[in-house]
Amino acid sequence: MKPTVADLERLARGAGQILRDGYNTEHTVHYKGTIDLVTETDHASESFLIREIQSQFPDSHILAEESGETAGENEGIWYIDPLDGTVNYAHHIPMFCVCIAYAVKGLTSTGLSASVTLGAVYDPLRDEMFTAERGKGAFLNGKKIQASETTELQKSLLVTGFPYDTWDTKLDNFKYFERLAKKTQGVRRLGSAALDGCYVAAGRFDGFWEFALRSWDIAAAGLIAEEAGARVTTLDGRADYLSTPISILAAAPGIYEKLLEELK
DSSP: OOOOHHHHHHHHHHHHHHHHHHTTSOOOEEESSSSOEEEHHHHHHHHHHHHHHHHHSTTOEEEETTTEEEOOSSSEEEEEEEEETHHHHHTTOSOOEEEEEEEEEEEETTEEEEEEEEEEEEETTTTEEEEEETTSOEEETTEEOOOOOOOOGGGOEEEEOOOTTTTTOSSOHHHHHHHHHTTSSEEEOOSOHHHHHHHHHTTSSSEEEESSOOHHHHHHHHHHHHHTTOEEEOTTSOSOTTSSSOOEEEEOHHHHHHHHHHHO
């Protein structure tokens, strides 16, 4: 049995309730890296999602941020980020979400691949549910959304993020941040890659780029942005933005090529 958009929405709301309930409490914070945090709420949200998926869709293959990979024999793959924006959450900054995507495995000329067919990103504090099913459009709380129609880079508003190894990585996103901040209305940094992608889908931002991501960060938001009419690729223009090394460029069609050229 395959899930539906309604199934993903229900799962996301359940996990979102866990995030909302824990938001104003003191958090137990552990460090996975110098600035890579995890809280007790990340674990509680992920445990809920995995338990519910395994109960309702047995033998599922699951890729989750905190517990890693759970092998399954059926054709589907779940991508789970139980709390995207953990640093924000740990500091009581109200910008975070739950991300769930479902993909179908298949064989291509280059080997095994997965096509994301369903996505849900839920912001529990704003009660904003972004959803998409491949080929059927993107929605915010049940209303169809569309990427912006801007065609001028100078009139665009962009968003980006920085990797957890930003202190010592050779891939310095700050130079791109500076370059594009001087050629647009501005560049924002919200701290949640999934919400960045969804905000492009809703036309709030005109473009989003980021290096060094993980599949669960953008599997759902990438589909939602695509279904809203944005162009979504890797930063070198490849269509499979979930292939490693993972990067993403999601932009209004009218400025996509201009952004791609700036980021090369």
